Amino acid sequence: MTALIDQLRQLIGASHVLTDGDLSAYEQDWRKRSHGKALCVARPGSTADVAAVVKACVAAGVSIVPQGGNTGMVVGSTPDTSGTQVVLSLQRLNAVRAIDPGNSTVTVEAGCILQQLQQTAEQAGFLFPLSLGAEGSCTIGGNLSTNAGGTQVVRYGNARELCLGLEVVTADGEIWHGLSGLRKDNTGYDLRDLFVGSEGTLGVITAATMKLFPLPAASLTAWAAVPSMEQAVELLGLAHRYLGAGLTGFEVMNQFALSLVDRHFPHLRVPLFRDTPWCVLLENSDSESEAHARTRFEALLEEAMDQGLVTDAVVAESLSQARNLWHIRESITLAQAEEGLNIKHDISVPISAIPAFVKETDALLAQHIPGVRMVDFGHLGDGNLHYNVQTPEGGDAAAFLRQYEPQVNKIVYDAVSRHGGSISAEHGVGSLKIDSLPKYKDPVALGLMSRIKHALDPQGLLNPGRVIRTH
Numbered sequence: 001m002t003a004l005i006d007q008l009r010q011l012i013g014a015s016h017v018l019t020d021g022d023l024s025a026y027e028q029d030w031r032k033r034s035h036g037k038a039l040c041v042a043r044p045g046s047t048a049d050v051a052a053v054v055k056a057c058v059a060a061g062v063s064i065v066p067q068g069g070n071t072g073m074v075v076g077s078t079p080d081t082s083g084t085q086v087v088l089s090l091q092r093l094n095a096v097r098a099i100d101p102g103n104s105t106v107t108v109e110a111g112c113i114l115q116q117l118q119q120t121a122e123q124a125g126f127l128f129p130l131s132l133g134a135e136g137s138c139t140i141g142g143n144l145s146t147n148a149g150g151t152q153v154v155r156y157g158n159a160r161e162l163c164l165g166l167e168v169v170t171a172d173g174e175i176w177h178g179l180s181g182l183r184k185d186n187t188g189y190d191l192r193d194l195f196v197g198s199e200g201t202l203g204v205i206t207a208a209t210m211k212l213f214p215l216p217a218a219s220l221t222a223w224a225a226v227p228s229m230e231q232a233v234e235l236l237g238l239a240h241r242y243l244g245a246g247l248t249g250f251e252v253m254n255q256f257a258l259s260l261v262d263r264h265f266p267h268l269r270v271p272l273f274r275d276t277p278w279c280v281l282l283e284n285s286d287s288e289s290e291a292h293a294r295t296r297f298e299a300l301l302e303e304a305m306d307q308g309l310v311t312d313a314v315v316a317e318s319l320s321q322a323r324n325l326w327h328i329r330e331s332i333t334l335a336q337a338e339e340g341l342n343i344k345h346d347i348s349v350p351i352s353a354i355p356a357f358v359k360e361t362d363a364l365l366a367q368h369i370p371g372v373r374m375v376d377f378g379h380l381g382d383g384n385l386h387y388n389v390q391t392p393e394g395g396d397a398a399a400f401l402r403q404y405e406p407q408v409n410k411i412v413y414d415a416v417s418r419h420g421g422s423i424s425a426e427h428g429v430g431s432l433k434i435d436s437l438p439k440y441k442d443p444v445a446l447g448l449m450s451r452i453k454h455a456l457d458p459q460g461l462l463n464p465g466r467v468i469r470t471h
Helices: 001-012 047-060 113-125 140-145 191-195 229-246 255-264 290-306 319-331 331-340 351-366 397-418 442-458
Strands: 039-040 063-069 085-090 098-099 103-109 162-170 175-178 205-209 218-226 246-256 277-286 312-315 347-348 375-380 386-388
Touching: 001 039, 001 047, 047 063, 047 085, 047 103, 047 162, 047 175, 047 205, 047 319, 063 140, 085 191, 098 113, 103 113, 113 140, 140 205, 162 191, 175 191, 218 229, 218 290, 218 319, 229 246, 229 277, 229 290, 229 351, 246 255, 255 277, 255 375, 277 375, 290 312, 290 351, 319 331, 331 375, 347 397, 351 375, 351 386, 351 397, 386 397
Parallel strands: 039 085, 063 085
Antiparallel strands: 098 103, 103 205, 162 175, 162 205, 218 277, 218 312, 246 277, 246 375, 347 386, 375 386
C-alpha cells in the first residue's frame, strides 16, 4: 500500500495525495450516517491524471471511490472502514471549458460546482436549469453520476436529459472522449446514458457537455395553501393547462415539514402553513414579459380558488421575496437535520397515485410507531416525494433509527411497490439501498445490470458495494 501511495504522489504531486490530518470531509458523508477510513485521498488535476490514478490502482488491485462534492444522501461516495480504498476526489477538475452559444451548450469539468455553472451560464445570457438544495457545494460529476433531479424537472428533466456528451475514464484507465454536442447521434449504444446514473460504478465522469436554454423574460413564484394532497394534484393539472411549458416548478410541503423550518429558522417567516395541511410552491417562467406572466398566474390562482383547490395564496412581488420562498423550501432538509437523525426516503410513484400512497402509508406508519412524525415534501410535478420519518417528539433519535429503520423502510418500500413506484427517484442507491434493491427491482433488470458491471469493471474496483453487489 505504501508503494501505491508513493506512486500516486509521483503521478499527481505529493500535495494532492492526502493521508494525514482531518480527512472527515472526504471520509464521512454529510448526513453523518457513515464514517470510513481511506488509504489516501487522491486529488488529480486533469483527466490524464485521473486515468493515471485509475491505472495505478487497478494494477495494485486497490478499489476506488470517486467523489464530487460529497453531498449525496445514500452513502455512495465515501470509503468503507478498511483503510484500503482510494478516494478519488474530482474537486480540482472544476473548469468551465467552453460555451457554444450557437449550439446552446456548455462543456464543463466534473468538479465544477453546480452554482458556478448556473452563474457562468447566466453571465453568457443562458439558463442552466438544474437546481437543488446542495447547489452551492454539489458538483456536475456527482449530479450526473446520480442523475440528479431538483426543482425544475417538471419542465427540463433530470440531469440525464440535460446531458449531450461525456468524457469518462474507464475501469482500466482508458479515456472515452465522448464530449459531443450533438442532439442526434444514432451510431450504436448510448454510452452516455449508461454512465449517467451509474454512481461511479462503471467509470469516472471527468467532463460533460450540457444543454443551455434561453433566460426567461420573467419568472414569478407563488405560495399556495391547499386543503389536501388530492387537491394539490388537481392544482398541478390546472397549472399545466394554464401555464403550459411556463410551469417550471411545482413543490409540495406538509405542515410538519414547514413547522420544522419555522422552529429552527424563524427568520425565514414561513407563510400560510399554520392553518393548512399542505402548501405548494409554484414557479412560472414566461418567455414574453412579467405582465404576461402575472396575468396568467393570477388567472390560474383565481380559478384554483373558485374550484376550492387553494384556500389562500401569495405571489412574490420581488426577486428577493421569490428567493426567500424557495429558500424556505430548500431549508426543510437542514431543519430536519437540526431536529435530529431521521429516516429519509426518496421515492417516486405515478402522480395520480400520490394521494392514495401518502394516506395509506402515513396510516401504516402511525399504526406501527405511535407518535411518529412525517416530513412529506418534494417535487410533486414529477412524482418525486421525499417521504421522511422523524423520531417521535422527545425520543432518542439514534435509538429510534436502530430499532425502527428496517421496519420503516419495509413499510414504505412495500407501499411504493404496490403503487407502481421506485424506491429511488433522484438520490441513487448508494450503499444504503443496495440490499433493498433486489426486493423491488425486476430480476431480469438486475441480471442485466450485473452483467454490465462485470463487463465494464471485471475486477469490481470502481465504487464497490454501491448500486449492485458484485459477489
